Amino acid sequence: MTSLSVLPLLWRSRAPLTVLLLITAAGIAYLPFDGPGQPMPYSPLVALFTVAAQAGLWQRRVTVVIGLPLVAVAVAFRTNTAREYLFAFFLFGMVYVLGVLARTRQAYTEAVELRAAELEKARQAEVERAAERERARIAREMHDVLSHAVSLMIVQAEAGPLVVRSDPDRAEAAFDAIAGAGRDAMVQLRRMLGVLKEEPGPAARTPQPTLAGLEDLVADVRRTGLAVTLTAKGTPQPLAADAQVTVYRVVQEALTNVLKHADATLVSVRLAWAPGRLTVEVENDGEGATLPSAVAGSGRGLIGIRERAAAHGGTATAGPGPEGRGYRVAVELPVVISSPAEVGS
Structure with a gap:
């Protein structure tokens, strides 16, 4: 039993x-x-x-x-x-x-x-969101790099044949500028592709643009025949590395838009430092304000400028210049330093 x-x-x-x-x-x-x-x-x-x-x-x-x-x-x-x-x-x-x-x-x-399991799902979702943000950032970088380089090459290529007989030296300078813009675009594209592939090497270690690179950027645009001035007022303050990249890309995109859309003869790039703030203005005397995409802000470049400014807690405006003449892009950024290692020159 x-x-x-x-x-x-x-x-x-x-x-x-x-x-x-x-x-x-x-x-x-x-x-x-x-x-x-x-x-x-x-x-x-x-x-x-x-x-x-x-x-x-x-x-x-x-x-x-x-x-x-x-x-x-x-x-x-x-x-x-x-x-x-x-x-x-x-x-x-x-x-x-x-x-x-x-x-x-x-x-x-x-x-x-x-x-x-819930935390793993949340982590995976955050990884996907981070990947999406990174894709958007890379898309903005590639747009800025390619748009600027191609615009420079188009302007120089159109001017070269016109002066190849009358002014050979100027024609040679135009072709040199085309080659330089192409080489610069390739270097930056290799850097971005190297980051995407996660391959160590010189491409992955190439530094991002900083405020110090604005002089070279303006000089490249001057070679197209466009008069560009770069001025700064106020006391410069240490600016985080990612914010310096944003300032550089904003100026680059604004100058590219002038080359592509505005019948301008003079462009002024101004940096205005104030306690805890930096204002960047790019203003031209052309007719860019009459372009529908510029007025409506539907262009990808202007959208990218606004996104870059918002990412740092700043603001961006774009519209006709004083008295309705020309076109003006203005970005205001807070001066925030995350760590001493991020301080650029």
Whole structure:
């Protein structure tokens, strides 16, 4: 009989209360017989633990309501001593509590695993958002680099044939400018592609443009025949490296737009330093303001300027210049330094 009471334990995980009732019934049926007994009812205890650890709420309640009286009946039928009653009730309660603790631990483990899964999903989503932001940044960089270089090459290429006979030196300078703009664009594209491929090497280590590079940028545009001035007022302040890149790209994009869209003869680039602020203005005397894309701000370049400024907590405006003449792009940035290592020249 004792051996048979162990067999239902094979199904205790599927039907814990049913298995406990079967084992209990087998034990009660064995009580009238005068045979060798066990010092401890292992099978019922295992089944009781399973009910406390895995069964539903109503099954656990049924187990407590029915189990305690049955324990009392079994003790009364055997020894009917206070010591046996105390031991039996203590054993019942201890096994039940252990089952509840196992159930609680399992629930805690599942909650931790669920939280870990949610955190992993959140991390993956953040990685995807970061990748999207990086793609947008690279798209802006490639647009700025290619647009500026191609605009310079187009202007010089159109001017070269016109002066190739009348002014060979000027024609040669125009072709040299075309070659220089192409080489500069290739160097910067290799750098960006090197970063995308995560390949170490000179391309990945090429420095980003800084405020010091504005002089060379303006000089490149001057070679197209356009009069460009660069002025600065106020006391320069240390500017974070990423903000310097933004200033450079803003000026580059504004000059590119002048070459592409404005019939201008004079362009002024102005940097105005104030406590905690830097204002960058690029103003021309051409007719760029009459272009629909410029007025509406639907051009990708102007959108990129606004996005770059907003990324640093700044603002960008674009529209007709004073008295409606020419076109003016203005960007205002807060001067914020994240760390000393980010301070550029």
